[in-house]
Amino acid sequence: MIVYIKNYKGGVGKSTITKNLAHGSSLVGQKTLVVTFDTQNDSYRMLTGKRWGDTKGFKEFVRTGETNVLNLKNNLWYYPLETDIFGSNLKDKLTKAFEKLKTEYDLIFIDGAPAGDNILDKIGIEEADKIIVPMLMDAYSLDGLAKFLKTKEAEKVSMIIPNMYSGTKIQKAHYEAVVDYLDNTSISVAPPIKRLSLEEELSHDGKSIFDTEAKKSLETRENYLQILGGILNG
Numbered sequence: 001m002i003v004y005i006k007n008y009k010g011g012v013g014k015s016t017i018t019k020n021l022a023h024g025s026s027l028v029g030q031k032t033l034v035v036t037f038d039t040q041n042d043s044y045r046m047l048t049g050k051r052w053g054d055t056k057g058f059k060e061f062v063r064t065g066e067t068n069v070l071n072l073k074n075n076l077w078y079y080p081l082e083t084d085i086f087g088s089n090l091k092d093k094l095t096k097a098f099e100k101l102k103t104e105y106d107l108i109f110i111d112g113a114p115a116g117d118n119i120l121d122k123i124g125i126e127e128a129d130k131i132i133v134p135m136l137m138d139a140y141s142l143d144g145l146a147k148f149l150k151t152k153e154a155e156k157v158s159m160i161i162p163n164m165y166s167g168t169k170i171q172k173a174h175y176e177a178v179v180d181y182l183d184n185t186s187i188s189v190a191p192p193i194k195r196l197s198l199e200e201e202l203s204h205d206g207k208s209i210f211d212t213e214a215k216k217s218l219e220t221r222e223n224y225l226q227i228l229g230g231i232l233n234g
């Protein structure tokens, strides 16, 4: 299954959520792969604590079929992205590459780029089984969501993940508005992921929410397990 973590808006937590879901998935025994569409390879850094320094990545795999995937942990693999410039001549190869990966991994997470609308994004949407949208609970993001849901890819959106939630009155109101708005649709709204300073520290150290026993991480960890359950069973 391919799950595309996507929002054209930057800084909403796409890479952080990819990191936690992918590590969680590997821990529950799913053979898991992360493919990033962001040449900054942030999720690699968040999962390892290191900058990606190699030169061969996903594009080379698509172009030549050469398997140069990185094994990060037990059950967890990563395809870094060296460039997001894919000519239309690579369209078919891109589709085939995803089809091949689907047979090799149980769960593939695509960490979306803040800007998209290129060939990579187009094929990613086509090949994705589910699109998951992390977003902030504010008026601007809600407007963005309404606009996004009118696009073609909205059919694949299965879940909204409210992120960096601190439970203010305004955020609560927006959360309720989103739940209301999506009532009677096939899109679920995940429990809000709290804004935690610990999350910043974890990513800085190349750790996930599943690498800490800190008390303040427990609720968030439960949230991620619930989201993962929704992905695997929903």
Ligand SMILES: Nc1ncnc2c1ncn2[C@@H]1O[C@H](COP(=O)(O)OP(=O)(O)OP(=O)(O)O)[C@@H](O)[C@H]1O
Pocket: 009, 010, 011, 012, 013, 014, 015, 016, 017, 038, 042, 112, 113, 114, 163, 164, 165, 193, 194, 195, 196, 197, 199, 200, 203
């Ligand atoms: N729940 C959270 N609590 C605290 N900090 C968070 C949380 N989620 C994300 N962050 C922090 O917010 C910043 C942006 O997160 P992240 O890089 O995951 O977003 P993104 O959508 O992938 O951004 P980009 O669009 O640049 O790829 C990071 O510094 C990250 O550590």
Ligand SMILES: [Mg+2]
Pocket: 014, 015, 016, 038, 042, 043, 111, 112, 114
């Ligand atoms: Mg990112």
